[in-house]
Amino acid sequence: GQQLNQSPQSMFIQEGEDVSMNCTSSSIFNTWLWYKQDPGEGPVLLIALYKAGELTSNGRLTAQFGITRKDSFLNISASIPSDVGIYFCAGPTGGGNKLTFGTGTQLKVEL
Amino acid sequence: DADVTQTPRNRITKTGKRIMLECSQTKGHDRMYWYRQDPGLGLRLIYYSFDVKDINKGEISDGYSVSRQAQAKFSLSLESAIPNQTALYFCATSLGLEAFFGQGTRLTVV
Numbered sequence: 001g002q003q004l005n006q007s008p009q010s011m012f013i014q015e016g017e018d019v020s021m022n023c024t025s026s027s028i029f030n031t032w033l034w035y036k037q038d039p040g041e042g043p044v045l046l047i048a049l050y051k052a053g054e055l056t057s058n059g060r061l062t063a064q065f066g067i068t069r070k071d072s073f074l075n076i077s078a079s080i081p082s083d084v085g086i087y088f089c090a091g092p093t094g095g096g097n098k099l100t101f102g103t104g105t106q107l108k109v110e111l
Numbered sequence: 112d113a114d115v116t117q118t119p120r121n122r123i124t125k126t127g128k129r130i131m132l133e134c135s136q137t138k139g140h141d142r143m144y145w146y147r148q149d150p151g152l153g154l155r156l157i158y159y160s161f162d163v164k165d166i167n168k169g170e171i172s173d174g175y176s177v178s179r180q181a182q183a184k185f186s187l188s189l190e191s192a193i194p195n196q197t198a199l200y201f202c203a204t205s206l207g208l209e210a211f212f213g214q215g216t217r218l219t220v221v
Contacts, residue, residue, distance in 0.1 A: 004153070009151070033209065040214075042201050042214050044212070045211070088153060090210075092208055096208070098159055099144075099156075100156070101153045103152060103153040
Protein backbone atom coordinates (compact mmCIF):
# COMPACT_ATOMS: atom_id res chain seq x y z
CA GLY A 1 0.00 0.00 0.00
CA GLN A 2 0.82 3.67 -0.11
CA GLN A 3 3.60 4.75 2.24
CA LEU A 4 4.09 8.20 3.66
CA ASN A 5 7.42 8.69 5.37
CA GLN A 6 8.03 11.56 7.74
CA SER A 7 11.35 12.97 8.88
CA PRO A 8 12.72 13.48 11.32
CA GLN A 9 11.11 10.75 13.38
CA SER A 10 11.63 12.88 16.48
CA MET A 11 13.21 16.17 17.36
CA PHE A 12 14.17 17.90 20.55
CA ILE A 13 14.48 21.67 20.25
CA GLN A 14 14.86 24.75 22.37
CA GLU A 15 11.92 27.04 23.00
CA GLY A 16 11.98 29.87 20.49
CA GLU A 17 13.62 27.88 17.71
CA ASP A 18 12.07 27.40 14.30
CA VAL A 19 11.11 23.85 13.31
CA SER A 20 10.89 22.17 9.94
CA MET A 21 9.63 18.70 9.13
CA ASN A 22 8.70 16.94 5.92
CA CYS A 23 6.67 14.12 4.50
CA THR A 24 7.37 12.14 1.35
CA SER A 25 5.15 9.90 -0.71
CA SER A 26 5.76 7.37 -3.45
CA SER A 27 3.21 9.15 -5.64
CA ILE A 28 1.94 12.65 -6.40
CA PHE A 29 -0.70 14.10 -4.11
CA ASN A 30 -3.01 16.98 -5.02
CA THR A 31 -3.91 17.45 -1.37
CA TRP A 32 -1.84 17.32 1.79
CA LEU A 33 -3.18 17.54 5.32
CA TRP A 34 -1.14 18.16 8.47
CA TYR A 35 -2.41 17.04 11.88
CA LYS A 36 -1.13 17.42 15.42
CA GLN A 37 -1.72 14.95 18.23
CA ASP A 38 -1.38 16.17 21.79
CA PRO A 39 -0.53 13.57 24.43
CA GLY A 40 -3.63 11.54 25.32
CA GLU A 41 -5.75 13.10 22.58
CA GLY A 42 -6.83 12.38 19.03
CA PRO A 43 -5.18 14.12 16.05
CA VAL A 44 -6.43 17.60 15.19
CA LEU A 45 -6.24 19.14 11.73
CA LEU A 46 -3.74 22.03 11.53
CA ILE A 47 -3.45 22.87 7.86
CA ALA A 48 -4.94 21.61 4.60
CA LEU A 49 -3.04 22.14 1.34
CA TYR A 50 -5.11 22.12 -1.83
CA LYS A 51 -3.08 24.21 -4.22
CA ALA A 52 0.49 23.50 -5.20
CA GLY A 53 2.85 26.47 -5.25
CA GLU A 54 1.14 28.32 -2.43
CA LEU A 55 2.15 28.69 1.19
CA THR A 56 -0.68 28.04 3.62
CA SER A 57 -0.42 29.45 7.12
CA ASN A 58 -2.15 28.96 10.43
CA GLY A 59 -0.63 31.29 12.98
CA ARG A 60 3.00 30.27 13.50
CA LEU A 61 2.55 27.24 11.24
CA THR A 62 3.26 27.27 7.53
CA ALA A 63 2.94 24.37 5.11
CA GLN A 64 3.55 23.90 1.42
CA PHE A 65 3.82 21.32 -1.33
CA GLY A 66 7.27 20.17 -2.35
CA ILE A 67 8.44 20.80 -5.90
CA THR A 68 7.53 17.32 -7.11
CA ARG A 69 4.22 17.25 -5.19
CA LYS A 70 5.39 13.93 -3.81
CA ASP A 71 6.35 15.74 -0.64
CA SER A 72 5.18 18.42 1.76
CA PHE A 73 6.79 20.56 4.42
CA LEU A 74 5.53 21.94 7.73
CA ASN A 75 7.32 24.78 9.46
CA ILE A 76 6.74 26.10 12.96
CA SER A 77 8.22 29.45 13.87
CA ALA A 78 9.33 30.46 17.36
CA SER A 79 8.37 27.19 19.05
CA ILE A 80 6.65 27.23 22.44
CA PRO A 81 6.12 24.43 24.98
CA SER A 82 2.55 23.72 23.80
CA ASP A 83 3.93 22.76 20.37
CA VAL A 84 4.94 19.45 21.95
CA GLY A 85 3.21 16.49 20.33
CA ILE A 86 3.23 14.24 17.30
CA TYR A 87 2.75 15.79 13.86
CA PHE A 88 1.24 13.69 11.09
CA CYS A 89 0.96 14.32 7.40
CA ALA A 90 -1.84 12.70 5.42
CA GLY A 91 -2.82 12.39 1.80
CA PRO A 92 -5.70 10.97 -0.23
CA THR A 93 -5.47 7.39 -1.47
CA GLY A 94 -7.92 4.79 -2.72
CA GLY A 95 -9.10 7.02 -5.53
CA GLY A 96 -9.19 10.00 -3.20
CA ASN A 97 -11.77 8.46 -0.91
CA LYS A 98 -9.67 7.93 2.19
CA LEU A 99 -6.67 9.32 4.01
CA THR A 100 -3.33 7.61 4.44
CA PHE A 101 -1.23 8.95 7.30
CA GLY A 102 2.49 9.32 7.69
CA THR A 103 4.59 7.73 10.39
CA GLY A 104 4.68 10.92 12.47
CA THR A 105 7.27 13.36 13.79
CA GLN A 106 7.46 13.69 17.56
CA LEU A 107 8.37 17.18 18.72
CA LYS A 108 9.74 17.88 22.15
CA VAL A 109 10.48 21.43 23.30
CA GLU A 110 13.04 22.25 25.94
CA LEU A 111 12.35 25.32 28.03
CA ASP B 112 -19.37 17.60 24.61
CA ALA B 113 -17.03 16.03 22.10
CA ASP B 114 -18.23 15.84 18.49
CA VAL B 115 -16.75 12.33 18.14
CA THR B 116 -17.11 10.17 21.25
CA GLN B 117 -15.40 6.83 21.79
CA THR B 118 -16.20 4.33 24.50
CA PRO B 119 -14.52 2.94 26.46
CA ARG B 120 -11.44 5.20 26.75
CA ASN B 121 -9.37 2.40 28.23
CA ARG B 122 -9.85 -1.34 28.25
CA ILE B 123 -7.83 -4.33 29.33
CA THR B 124 -9.03 -7.68 28.01
CA LYS B 125 -7.80 -11.24 27.89
CA THR B 126 -6.59 -13.14 24.84
CA GLY B 127 -9.47 -14.82 23.05
CA LYS B 128 -12.19 -12.52 24.37
CA ARG B 129 -14.57 -10.66 22.10
CA ILE B 130 -14.54 -6.92 22.55
CA MET B 131 -16.43 -4.04 20.97
CA LEU B 132 -15.28 -0.44 20.72
CA GLU B 133 -17.99 2.11 20.10
CA CYS B 134 -18.01 5.44 18.33
CA SER B 135 -20.74 8.02 18.02
CA GLN B 136 -20.68 11.44 16.37
CA THR B 137 -22.80 14.57 16.43
CA LYS B 138 -21.20 16.21 13.39
CA GLY B 139 -23.74 14.84 10.92
CA HIS B 140 -21.01 13.38 8.72
CA ASP B 141 -21.72 10.40 6.49
CA ARG B 142 -18.15 9.09 6.46
CA MET B 143 -16.74 7.25 9.45
CA TYR B 144 -13.40 5.50 9.97
CA TRP B 145 -11.52 3.29 12.40
CA TYR B 146 -7.74 3.72 12.69
CA ARG B 147 -5.13 1.97 14.77
CA GLN B 148 -2.06 3.78 16.12
CA ASP B 149 1.16 2.01 17.05
CA PRO B 150 4.42 3.77 17.99
CA GLY B 151 6.49 4.53 14.90
CA LEU B 152 3.82 3.30 12.51
CA GLY B 153 1.48 6.26 12.46
CA LEU B 154 -2.25 5.76 11.94
CA ARG B 155 -3.35 2.79 9.87
CA LEU B 156 -6.86 2.41 8.49
CA ILE B 157 -8.82 -0.64 9.64
CA TYR B 158 -12.28 -0.09 8.15
CA TYR B 159 -14.28 2.79 6.74
CA SER B 160 -17.90 3.49 5.88
CA PHE B 161 -19.38 6.16 3.64
CA ASP B 162 -22.97 5.56 4.68
CA VAL B 163 -25.07 3.10 6.65
CA LYS B 164 -25.08 0.52 3.86
CA ASP B 165 -21.43 0.92 2.90
CA ILE B 166 -18.55 -0.89 4.64
CA ASN B 167 -15.02 -1.08 3.25
CA LYS B 168 -11.85 -2.78 4.41
CA GLY B 169 -8.80 -0.68 5.09
CA GLU B 170 -5.18 -1.77 5.02
CA ILE B 171 -5.25 -3.84 8.23
CA SER B 172 -8.76 -5.32 8.53
CA ASP B 173 -7.78 -8.91 9.42
CA GLY B 174 -8.99 -9.82 12.90
CA TYR B 175 -11.49 -6.96 13.01
CA SER B 176 -15.10 -6.40 12.01
CA VAL B 177 -17.34 -3.34 12.05
CA SER B 178 -20.99 -2.42 12.20
CA ARG B 179 -22.57 0.85 11.06
CA GLN B 180 -25.72 0.89 13.15
CA ALA B 181 -26.79 4.40 12.13
CA GLN B 182 -25.31 7.46 10.47
CA ALA B 183 -23.99 8.53 13.85
CA LYS B 184 -22.70 5.17 15.13
CA PHE B 185 -19.84 2.98 13.97
CA SER B 186 -18.52 0.16 16.14
CA LEU B 187 -15.36 -1.91 15.85
CA SER B 188 -15.20 -5.51 17.09
CA LEU B 189 -12.32 -7.83 17.82
CA GLU B 190 -13.86 -11.28 17.61
CA SER B 191 -11.02 -13.02 19.42
CA ALA B 192 -8.51 -10.56 20.79
CA ILE B 193 -4.79 -11.30 20.58
CA PRO B 194 -1.88 -9.47 22.23
CA ASN B 195 -0.62 -7.84 19.03
CA GLN B 196 -3.94 -5.99 18.83
CA THR B 197 -2.79 -3.98 21.82
CA ALA B 198 -2.84 -0.41 20.47
CA LEU B 199 -4.53 2.96 20.53
CA TYR B 200 -7.69 2.97 18.41
CA PHE B 201 -9.25 6.08 16.89
CA CYS B 202 -12.60 6.70 15.31
CA ALA B 203 -12.90 9.57 12.85
CA THR B 204 -15.60 11.22 10.74
CA SER B 205 -15.51 13.42 7.67
CA LEU B 206 -17.62 15.14 5.04
CA GLY B 207 -14.80 15.01 2.50
CA LEU B 208 -11.14 14.36 3.16
CA GLU B 209 -10.67 16.42 6.34
CA ALA B 210 -11.18 13.96 9.16
CA PHE B 211 -12.18 14.73 12.74
CA PHE B 212 -10.99 12.31 15.40
CA GLY B 213 -12.28 11.04 18.70
CA GLN B 214 -10.10 10.94 21.79
CA GLY B 215 -9.12 7.33 21.30
CA THR B 216 -9.49 3.99 23.06
CA ARG B 217 -6.40 2.46 24.58
CA LEU B 218 -6.80 -1.31 24.33
CA THR B 219 -4.51 -3.77 26.06
CA VAL B 220 -4.80 -7.50 25.36
CA VAL B 221 -3.12 -9.68 27.96
